Amino acid sequence: MDSRCRIVAVCGGVPSLMNISYTLLPSSVRDIDEVRHIMFFYVTGMVIISLLLNVISLPYLVSFLKFDVVSLSRESDLKSCVRYLRRLKSRELLFMKIERATSLRLLKAREAMQIRMFCKDLLSSKSFIILNELLKEAYSHPNHCLKSDYLVKKFDVELIGAKSCQRVYQTWPLFRFKQNQIRPPNFYFRRLCYHLMQNKVFHIFAANIILLNMVIVIIEGSINPKPRSDVKNVFTFFDFIFLIFFTSEWLINIAGRARVTFWKNGLIDYLRSPFNIFDFFILITVWISFIIETSCYMNLNSEIFLYDHRPWFTVFKSVRILRIIRFLKYTESMATRMIQYYQSQRLLTAFDVGKDFLIQERRMMAILPNICGSYRICRDLEENIEQTLQGVVRETHNVQSNFSWISTTVRTRYATKLVINSMKDTVDHLVVSGWIDNTEHHFLTSMLNIMLEKVNRKRRIETTDRECIFENVSWLQGHPKTKNALLERAEIRLFESGKCILQEGDKSNGIYIIVAGVCDISYIPQEETLFRLNSYGELPVVDNLLSGNFEKRINSYVTSGMTLGELSFLTNRPYASNVTTDSPCEAYFLSSEVLYKVMQVDSDLLDGLECRIWKSISKNMAIGILIRLKKHDIEEILLHDRHLTRFYIPIIYQFENLKVSDFIKDIVLIEGVITDVNTGKRYTAPCRISRTIQEITFPKNKVMAKLLIIPREEIDDSEISLQKMKMQK
Numbered sequence: 205m206d207s208r209c210r211i212v213a214v215c216g217g218v219p220s221l222m223n224i225s226y227t228l229l230p231s232s233v234r235d236i237d238e239v240r241h242i243m244f245f246y247v248t249g250m251v252i253i254s255l256l257l258n259v260i261s262l263p264y265l266v267s268f269l270k271f272d273v274v275s276l277s278r279e280s281d282l283k284s285c286v287r288y289l290r291r292l293k294s295r296e297l298l299f300m301k302i303e304r305a306t307s308l309r310l311l312k313a314r315e316a317m318q319i320r321m322f323c324k325d326l327l328s329s330k331s332f333i334i335l336n337e338l339l340k341e342a343y344s345h346p347n348h349c350l351k352s353d354y355l356v357k358k359f360d361v362e363l364i365g366a367k368s369c370q371r372v373y374q375t376w377p378l379f380r381f382k383q384n385q386i387r388p389p390n391f392y393f394r395r396l397c398y399h400l401m402q403n404k405v406f407h408i409f410a411a412n413i414i415l416l417n418m419v420i421v422i423i424e425g426s427i428n429p430k431p432r433s434d435v436k437n438v439f440t441f442f443d444f445i446f447l448i449f450f451t452s453e454w455l456i457n458i459a460g461r462a463r464v465t466f467w468k469n470g471l472i473d474y475l476r477s478p479f480n481i482f483d484f485f486i487l488i489t490v491w492i493s494f495i496i497e498t499s500c501y502m503n504l505n506s507e508i509f510l511y512d513h514r515p516w517f518t519v520f521k522s523v524r525i526l527r528i529i530r531f532l533k534y535t536e537s538m539a540t541r542m543i544q545y546y547q548s549q550r551l552l553t554a555f556d557v558g559k560d561f562l563i564q565e566r567r568m569m570a571i572l573p574n575i576c577g578s579y580r581i582c583r584d585l586e587e588n589i590e591q592t593l594q595g596v597v598r599e600t601h602n603v604q605s606n607f608s609w610i611s612t613t614v615r616t617r618y619a620t621k622l623v624i625n626s627m628k629d630t631v632d633h634l635v636v637s638g639w640i641d642n643t644e645h646h647f648l649t650s651m652l653n654i655m656l657e658k659v660n661r662k663r664r665i666e667t668t669d670r671e672c673i674f675e676n677v678s679w680l681q682g683h684p685k686t687k688n689a690l691l692e693r694a695e696i697r698l699f700e701s702g703k704c705i706l707q708e709g710d711k712s713n714g715i716y717i718i719v720a721g722v723c724d725i726s727y728i729p730q731e732e733t734l735f736r737l738n739s740y741g742e743l744p745v746v747d748n749l750l751s752g753n754f755e756k757r758i759n760s761y762v763t764s765g766m767t768l769g770e771l772s773f774l775t776n777r778p779y780a781s782n783v784t785t786d787s788p789c790e791a792y793f794l795s796s797e798v799l800y801k802v803m804q805v806d807s808d809l810l811d812g813l814e815c816r817i818w819k820s821i822s823k824n825m826a827i828g829i830l831i832r833l834k835k836h837d838i839e840e841i842l843l844h845d846r847h848l849t850r851f852y853i854p855i856i857y858q859f860e861n862l863k864v865s866d867f868i869k870d871i872v873l874i875e876g877v878i879t880d881v882n883t884g885k886r887y888t889a890p891c892r893i894s895r896t897i898q899e900i901t902f903p904k905n906k907v908m909a910k911l912l913i914i915p916r917e918e919i920d921d922s923e924i925s926l927q928k929m930k931m932q933k
Contacts, residue, residue, distance in 0.1 A: 303584060306576045307348035310568055310585070313575070314350075315339055317564060324625050325656055326618070331557045334358070335564070352592045355561060358554040359599040386473070389463045398460035410453055411528060417446045418525045440497060447494050450487055450524075486524050493521045548610070551603060556614050558600045565589050601701050604788045608720055611787070613665040615722075620659045628652055670696075670719045673765050674792055677717060678823075679816035686806050686813060693798045699789040705768065706783040711776065712745075712769035714795040720764050721789030727758035727781035741876045741889035742907045744780035745772045761786070770817050773799065775907075822874040822912045825890055862900040862911075869914050870895070876909030878902055 318335055321327040327335075334355065342350040388398045400406050420442050429435040457480065462470030474480050569589055572582050604611040628649065635645040671691065674680070680687045697716075699705060705723065706712060727746045736742040737754060744754050747768050762768060762783070772779055773796060799813075806813040861881065864871065871893040878887050881899040889910070893900070902909050 302576070302578065303581050304347055306581055306585065309575055310572070311339060311342050311348055311350070313571065314564060314568060317567065321560075324621075325660070326621050326625065327560055328556060328660075330553050331560045334557050335561060338561075349588060350592055352561070352596050355554075355557060356595040356599055358557060359551065359603070386461055387463060389460070394459045394462055397456045401457055401460035413446070413449055414524065414527050417442075418522065420446075421521050421524075443494055443497065447490055450490055454484070454487055483527060486527050489521075489523050548607070551607060552610050552613065555600060555603045555610050558596045559614055559618065561596055562593065562600070565593055597701075601788060604701075604721075609664060612720075613662070616665050617659055617662060621656065624652055624656050624659070668764065670790075670792070673719050674717060676765060677767065678820045679813065683806065683813075683816075686802055689802050689805070690794055690798065694792040694794055697791050697793045699785045699791070701785055701787050703785045703789075704782065705785065705789075706772075706779050706781075708780060708782050709778050711778050712772035714793055715770055715773055715799065716768040717792040717794070718762055718764050718766050718768065719790045719792060721791075722786040723762040723768065723789060724784050724786045725758070725760045725762060725781055726784075727754075729755055729757065730780070733780050738888065740906045741873070741909070742777070743771065743775075743875050743889065745775070745777050746779075746781045747771065747783065767820075770821055774814065774817060774821075818874070818910055819912070822872070822910065825872075825874060862902075864895075864897055864900065871897075871900075872912040872914070874910040874912055876902075876907045877905045878909050878911075 314335075318327060318332060318339075322329075322332045338350060338352070338354060341354070342348055345351075386398070388395050420439065424439045427435065429439065458470040458474050459466065460470075461473040475484070569586055572585060576582055576585070631640070631645060631648045631652070634640045635642065640648070674691055674694070675687060680690070694717075696719075699721070705716065725747055727744065729744075733744045734755065737744060746754075746758060747770065748760055748762060748766060758781070768783060768791075771777075803813045808815065873887055873889040873891050873893055875889045877889070878893070879885070879901050880887075880894075880897050881901050882897075886903075887893055893911075900911075
């Protein structure tokens with residue numbers, strides 16, 4: 205601290221501390237109170253004067269010592285800092301304006317996308333209304349941000365009064381009362397009455413009869429027919445019929461309970477239930493009302509009296525409607541089903557809207573770089589979109605896990621609508637190109653609209669049974685022993701959404717059979733992979749191969765009923781692609797040890813388990829290769845798909861040369877390398893082998909060759925079997 209700072213400290217800071225000491229000084233004088241008061245007065249005055257002097261003199265002292273003068277270097281630094289802060293402020297304001305304008309453009313793009321999807325019927329009316337409400341809220345927001353809180357609340361499907369209704373069924377004695385177990389009687393007629401009494405249809409029929417009787421009583425009370433008229437006789441006849449029915453029902457209930465004696469065992473057991481006592485009381489009122497009407501019918505004066513007091517007698521006859529109370533115990537399951545139905549429908553609507561919202565936001569993220577060129581703004585908007593999607597993604601995943609049929613229904617309907625809209629676009633393209641006229645265009649469009657209406661009317665699509673999906677795997681069909689052996693040793697594995705099942709560079713230790721959910725397959729070509737493919741015909745390990753073109757990036761999906769890990773299991777090669785779950789998945793897992801044990805039993809060289817798995821792998825690839833060649837008979841091959849699977853040679857090491865006979869129509873090289881014996885031309889997989897080849901040889905190669913042989917259509921299965929036997933020899 206220099207001398208100037210000491211002066212300022214002494215004049216400005218120290219006196220303030222001394223003032224506190226001076227103020228506390230009078231408290232130390234304890235002898236004389238008058239002296240203490242006088243000292244306190246003078247000391248306080250001195251403190252106040254010193255404070256005033258310090259406050260007034262301190263600015264002049266600071267100015268005299270030149271503490272208020274800033275150096276030139278410090279002044280330039282301060283100015284540069286202020287300029288930097290101003291530029292930063294203007295830049296942030298500019299970014300905020302650009303981001304706000306970009307958010308507004310995104311909202312307009314969302315609105316246009318919703319209108320386009322709604323016009324194509326890819327968006328339901330409820331989804332369009334809810335998503336449009338979200339857009340209106342976003343337009344009114346200062347930053348034009350889209351919030352998903354309103355959409356997340358749609359997944360709360362708890363109905364008003366549902367818990368109260370369930371609480372009533374759980375606590376009210378009427379619904380919790382349990383009747384004693386009744387043992388069936390020994391006699392045939394009583395046993396028949398017992399089974400009739402236990403049948404719910406009989407009780408429902410009795411309830412309908414009670415309601416019909418009540419309707420007739422109300423009609424009689426409103427008409428009030430005159431005594432001894434034809435209308436009165438008709439109502440009396442109906443009362444007699446109902447009396448017979450109620451009495452017969454009472455006797456059936458007693459007979460069904462009478463194991464030994466009718467009255468002693470049956471009646472006593474009948475009266476143990478409070479419901480039965482109440483029914484018996486109602487039966488007595490029915491008998492009383494019928495006796496009163498019959499006795500009044502004998503006496504004209506009594507009948508006139510009854511005619512005048514008909515409302516009171518109608519009320520007495522209406523007591524029998526109280527029998528309906530005992531049938532309320534059957535409404536518990538009905539009420540539960542109704543609550544579950546309305547909850548499932550609301551959840552179905554919420555999941556449908558959530559699915560449309562996720563599709564919309566993911567498309568927005570895809571086109572975001574085209575709307576805004578700033579990387580920072582794109583990153584901020586992507587983070588906002590991800591935060592908006594978190595709640596919806598969480599709720600949709602919960603629905604997929606707990607209500608798989610809702611996910612299946614919504615996704616199936618959406619996929620079907622996409623296919624139908626693609627067909628509509630194709631029809632429009634055909635009419636523009638002149639391939640079809642307006643009449644054909646109108647007919648095809650109307651048929652597609654009918655199909656679309658059927659899809660919209662589909663309310664529920666049940667998920668397929670797991671074992672049924674397992675049985676329908678292509679390389680297990682028609683082989684029950686192999687299927688049962690694998691099913692007994694299969695494991696059920698569950699995967700959450702976004703889980704990587706198989707990663708690039710990993711080897712599959714078995715085969716997955718997808719039961720529920722969707723998996724995303726992503727393949728990016730690598731130089732080493734393409735080199736091995738072109739040199740040795742070694743296929744990249746990518747599941748569900750749809751073509752032989754591996755030089756481009758491949759993205760595909762695997763759904764329920766499809767398999768993963770087949771090619772990696774057979775070849776023991778690492779994966780060249782990534783397989784991740786797009787939604788919660790459930791799959792059967794067949795380990796390599798289990799598959800090898802079963803393959804030892806099912807080891808036919810031309811139709812064994814290994815052959816069938818290779819056939820399943822190569823079938824789609826063969827179709828893709830033939831389509832790429834643009835042959836004239838491709839449509840015929842696709843229509844007669846069975847020709848692609850009727851014959852196949854997977855184990856080539858059994859043959860040195862292969863002669864191409866006349867019954868072969870096409871040969872597709874799936875994997876490996878072959879050579880034409882006559883010309884010496886070399887073929888590398890995947891490709892179609894020229895039909896002019898007469899004999900094929902298999903050179904030494906790192907990869908064993910795999911051929912798919914397609915027989916001619918006119919060749920029957922018996923001749924193909926004969927050719928198989930010749931090749932096995």
